[in-house]
Amino acid sequence: MYKTFSYTVKDELARLKPGNPCCLKAELLSFLRSGAVLEVGQSGLKVIATTENPSVARRIFRLLKSTSTLQVEITRKPRRVQNRNLYVVSLPTQPGLKDFLVWLNFLGNGVRTEETVFPRQRCCRRSYLRGFFLGAGSLINPNRSYHLELVTGNCQSAAQLVCLLKSFDLRVRQVKRKGWHVVYLKGGDDIAAFLTLIGAVTSRLELENIRVVKGVRNKVNRLVNCDTANLNKTVAAASRQVAAIRCLVDNVGLDNVPRPLREVLCLRLKYPEATLKELGQQLDPPLGKSGVNHRLRRLEQMAAPFRFDSKEGF
C-alpha cells in the first residue's frame, strides 16, 4: 500500500510515548471529538471511532485502557475503497461508561460538549492538537505544496481549534467546505512548527529535507547564468547535511549534541538555502566560512555511525 505523508506522520505520532496523565486525557478527548460517534440506544451509551491507520487504532485502544477499566473493542473492517481497511475502536454499552465520558469532558449533562472544555496547560494543548490531527487531520505531500488541515463538522470545535493554534502563534485560516469546517495552515514554517508541537519530530525533519531540495531547486531556476556543476554540489551538500542532522537527532537526541555544533545544526535547518558564509554571519559571534564548514563536517562525522545509506526523499 502506498503510504501518504499524512499516514507516515500519524504512524510516527501513534508510536510516541503516551505522556503525562493530563495530556493523555486531552489527546483522548480531542480524538473522540474529532470524529467519534456517540450512540444513545435504549440499553445505554456506545462510542464508536474509526481510523484508516492501525497504529492509530492501537494507540487509542492503549490510551483508553490506561485511563479506564472499561471494555474496549478493536475490529478491522475490510473496505473496497482504495483497498484500505478501516479500524474501529469502540466502547460498548457497559456500566461506568457514562461516568468515564463525563470525566473525560466528552459528555456533560448527557450531551456532547464541544466548546466548554479548553485545555489550559501548554503540554495538554499540544496533546489536544495531536489527538485532533490523529482523528481528523491531513497533510498534503510537501513535495507538492504546503497545506495541513483539521476538519470538523462542529463550528464550536473549529473555533476552539483556531484559538488553540493561535495560542502557539500559528497563522491559522478557516474555510467552510461542503458543510464541514476546515481549519488549516499554509506555508512550510507554520506546518513545520505544528509538526514539532504535536511531537512529529522525524516528519518535521523529513519536511525540512524536502524544503532544502525544493529551495535549492528554486534557486537554481532563478539563476540564469549559473554554474550548474557548482549548484549541483550545493544541492548535494545541503541535502547531505540535513540528512545527517536528521539522523543525529533521531539517534543521539538534540540535547546531546555539543552546543557549538547544535547552533550550526539549528541554523542549517532554519535556513536550508543559505550559503556557509550566510550561516556564519547568523552566529554570535560570527564565524567564517571555513569554521562553519568545519562544524558541519563534524556533525556529518558524528552521524556517520548511524547512517544506513538512506536515499529516501531524494
Ligand SMILES: [Zn+2]
Ligand atoms: Zn498535560
